[in-house]
Amino acid sequence: MAEKENVIRIENLAKVYQMGEIQVHALRGVSFSVDRGEVLAIMGPSGSGKSTLMNMIGCLDIPSSGDYFLEGELVSSLNDDQLALVRNRKIGFVFQKFNLLARATALANVELPLRYAGINGDRKARAQKALESVGLGDRIYHQPNELSGGQQQRVAIARALVNEPAIILADEPTGNLDSKSGEEIMKLLLDLNKTQGTTLLIVTHDPEVAAVAERIIHLRDGSIEGQEVRS
């Protein structure tokens, strides 16, 4: 294809939740594309469908209608195991609530995606390197309850980047952090974008966080209300 390569291309994506009698339209026909290496922020009021959209892009949920192409591949044509492979290799998740395994060390948490990728030999070394790159080289044997919120989120980032994914999806990554830790987290993510060319999709309520993005998509009631393209 001659046009600039789209990592993500979404066409008319909709999601309807059936709640007994009533239907909840979480997404009503959303279309957009994301270029490789782009930093995109998604904003919108609570309940506007941001998390729903991220779950679709992360292959955690299946849209009710519409098409989603990830690196040119139609995601709806993939089976369960292929979806697991996509989540493992192409996508890194950073959640608002960190989502670390409570009883495992930071190292074991970061090793997890490598284990599911079937990597055995240099798994530990790679996980350690990832933790070092987020500044936690001296905390690798700590369990989550022995780490601060900001440190836990950094473990989550190390876990997201350890498999060198094409895309990192961050759903309110700074939502549970104070502004200083939040800044550090954003800095880590942007570094990754610069050095590795990783595509970043960040959901946020915080205009300061969104300010780092090249483009902001505003959602309202499950539809795109508008886009801001920045310098």
Added chain:
Amino acid sequence: MNILLNLKEALQSLNANKLRSLLTILGIVIGVASVIALLSIGESAGDSITGEIESIGTNVIYILSGNDSDDVTNPKDLTLQDAEALANSRRAPEVAYVAPVISGGSEISYGAEGRETSISGVTPDYQFVQNITMAEGDFISEAQVEGRSAVVVLGPEIAQNLLGRSSGIIGSAVRIGGYPFRVIGVTEAKGGSAFNNPDNNVFIPISTAQTRLPHGDSPNAVQFILVSVAQAEDADQAIQQITDVLRSTHRIPPRSPNDFSILNQQDFLAVAASITNVLTIFLGGIGAISLLVGGIGIMNIMLVSVTERTREIGLRKALGARKKDILLQFLTESVLLSMIGGLLGIALGWAIALVVSQIATRSGTPLEITVTANSVLLATLFSAAVGIFFGYYPANRAASLAPVEALRYE
């Protein structure tokens, strides 16, 4: 996914809920222990019976009145005349010795010491049929049978129990059914089994037994006749001859069924085998039920564990776990639970079997209990199977969770 890592993770997760894991394991421990203990006790009892029968010897044939396999009404009693006819070497040349036996329960006592036991009225040939050797004194003689003498031959164990010693007791007077009997001999100790201990035998002349022991209607009736064959290979021929003789003495018309049964060692072994099989199945069934209950316990706990860890499952899926990775993770946990329980259960079952064997020996019925490799293998495989069977449903439930829903679960 690396198996070792999987095991380590499963151990960690079981370790995080120590008490719960322990209680779950306990169900399997009890189940497997009862399978092991009951099976080995059943098997040992079977071995004991089989050993007993094998000690009869291949050249001894039992003749009993009646016939189980054919419909025979009013079978004639076996009589002393039948025994005489069998002893005739022209009519039954392969038969070496014939020993008719009248046996009945009666009280035997010495001084204040007394007990109810089975008394056998026998002829001198009984000694040769059963290969009895004497520790002291003599076996019952022809003259004593003819004279209806009140004499008795004791096994060493009953002598010990009754008189307090098993030697130097020739001439002592014991009472059987209230009548005085003189001890004329003690048999050599043979060592017995739980079911028929020859060291507890009490022999009196068959003629004395006719008057002193309760037995069949006709005065000449005997309970059974023992026959020994000179050559064990000729047993079939001997059986044919015995059949011919008894059919003629009982006047059975041609083509009518025998009204007596002839059994040799093989027949007894077959009967015993069917009895012990039933026993083993019964005991094993009881054990299997407790194992089943233990398995349901595992399933219950695994379901709880899956529910508790829904978010964890969602997270693992988000990080790239396939369905089979999650399935394996939870199956490993349940199999680990059941296998640990199985191993502990084998040890406990073994201990129980040992204790039972000790108690049996103390109470006078030596029962050699061995835990066989078979029952250990069975218990191990069974407990692993329980883990897989009862763990599969919860594991599959975990593996089938949709990633978003699992992640959103509170």
